[in-house]
Amino acid sequence: MEFAWNESEEAYRAELHEVLSTLPADWWESYAPHGPSSPRLMEHARRFNARLAERDLIVRHWPREYGGCDASAWQQIIISEEMWSIGEPRSSLYLGTNWAGPAIMKFGTEAQKRRYLRAIAAGELLWCQGFSEPEAGTDLGNMKTRAEPDDDGYVVNGSKIWTSYAARADVMFLLARVGGKGKGGVSCFIVPMDTPGLEVRPIPGVHSRHDFHEIFFSDARLPADALLGEEGNGWQIVQAIIHYERIGAGRYEKAARALAHVVDVLKARGEFDDPVVRADCAAALAAVEAARLQTYLVIDGRAKDKAPGAETYLARWAMIQADHAVANLSSTYLPDLLVDGADGHLRAQFNSAITAGIAAGAAEVQLNMISGRHLGLPRGA
Ligand SMILES: Cc1cc2nc3c(=O)[nH]c(=O)nc-3n(C[C@H](O)[C@H](O)[C@H](O)COP(=O)(O)OP(=O)(O)OC[C@H]3O[C@@H](n4cnc5c(N)ncnc54)[C@H](O)[C@@H]3O)c2cc1C
Structure with a gap:
């Protein structure tokens, strides 16, 4: 294993430093302490991410066909180090670059890839992750939120909890049960946050007033193409991405x-x-x-x-x-x-x-x- 950074990795870090030098002068006072899901930081992230995208800095480690540069996984950890170390000015864009995007690459339809991957590379999508429920945190297989198939899609009912970023995110990577018990029947959906029947309620936390939310689904209708992968295949998708979620920041x-x-x-x-x-x-x-x-x-x-x-x-x-x-x-x-x-x-x-x-x-x-x-x-x- 070679520990030194090579020339292109050093150059990438230097380019990131140039964009980071455009952060507001009061970054450490007014943005970072409130966390990457605070309203001010999330609003700023949209402008900051556009600056990163202009220079093709967001998904260097992705294949070219999806807006990347075919760079190695090391470039993903370089951007993570630089961004996380100062309070993640990209906000939840990183969910898309680190694991939601790769999950779409692996399990998505061509239409889903066209719709979401370029948008992530362009820094346009802030994500949130709808996994945990009141009775299903560590024991995720115990989730109750249901997505009932109907003629032209699914009807979702249930609730999620501790969802970071939700109040200002564009899309949710949602786990919901289409059928079965335990891990069987769990399915993945990509859900626009303005879907009617989806309600976000903030929960002030001790570490941040803005991080946590509850999400309520009341007969929220999703089109059939919101499903990622096959029905009941969600656990396989979670297993494939969980390592990228755990180690990526x-x-x-x-x-x-x-x-x-x-x-x-x-x-x-x-x-x-x-x-x-x-x-x-x-x-x-x-x-x-x-x-x-x-x-x-x-x-x-x-x-x-x-x-x-x-x-x-x-x-x-x-x-x-x-x-x-x-x-x-x-x-x-x-x-x-x-x-x-x-x-x-x-x-x-x-x-x-x-x-x-x-x-x-x-x-x-x-x-x-x-x-x-x-x-x-x-x-x-
Ligand atoms: C800052 C923050 C942000 C989060 N953001 C999100 C998000 O965006 N989306 C989302 O879906 N969730 C999110 N979560 C929720 C998080 O994933 C869960 O809190 C976590 O998975 C634990 O689940 P739980 O809270 O239900 O605790 P439980 O599963 O009830 O566990 C409570 C405690 O019991 C112990 N325990 C439980 N099971 C075991 C076991 N098998 N072996 C040993 N000890 C055990 C552990 O000490 C654990 O801390 C977030 C949580 C935090 C703190």
Whole structure:
């Protein structure tokens, strides 16, 4: 495995830096601390994503026929690192580039590919993900939302919860049950958010007032071509994309840059000479770099077209540890900077660390997967 970036990867990062230099001067104060689903950031993302698209920077890792540049998976992690590290100015466009788009490439009809893939590459679509329900988070197979077939499509009834981005997204990647129990019968749909019968209600969260929503479907009618793949094939699609959802955002880079900022502040305050402080900072740095290397192992496999394995769960677990290590450091040594309006950079990292072990799959579930698939331990041991 070669760890150095090659020339075209360095050039790509430099181009991204040029576009990032156009972010508003009050980015860390007024945008990043409120999260990538906050109204102001999402509205700004539409203009920012257009600037990325003008220079063909959004989906370099996609095939040319879908608006990409045939670049390797490494370019996807480069854009993720650069964007995530400063609070994801693309907002939920990344859902489209990282996994919804690839799912459409793999399972979609030609008409769906024409409709959605170019629009993602052009930075035009903000996505949300309608998976979780009140009784179905980790246990996703327990979902109740139903899509009943009728003459010319489906009628959806039920509800989703914790849906990030929903109030301002354009489309939802929805899981709903067409028939059957458990994982059988689960189907995937692509649903425009202005579909009549779809209602979005915000839920203010402790990490962000704008992130969570409940979604209610009341006889919402979907055309037949909203279905992605075949009826009842949703679980297979979820299995194919889940690794790209879990490992795709460069969270460790956000933790790395926040850690560097913590160290700068501690030095400026004359507190960095304390050996205990230095040891805590070193432990956080070790956690961050472990997460980076575990992620790079996953990306290396992707770049070589290897099927994803247990290293995905190791990488996600390492990423959660890194987020927590840096958030613990700032809350231990710099709590005065975490209050509203004090230091937007540290606040943004701290807020996202609060939920790191729950969003995109609970931390404990990653451990279960590691124990079974990586260590080969028996269930219940
Ligand atoms: C910031 C954030 C954003 C989110 N955005 C979205 C979104 O956009 N779309 C969406 O669909 N969902 C979203 N979610 C929901 C998220 O996917 C679920 O919260 C997550 O899958 C856990 O499900 P749950 O909340 O129902 O908790 P549960 O499944 O009830 O789990 C609660 C806790 O029980 C323990 N536990 C549960 N099962 C096991 C097990 N098998 N082994 C060991 N321990 C276990 C774990 O400690 C877990 O944290 C988001 C969540 C957060 C925090």
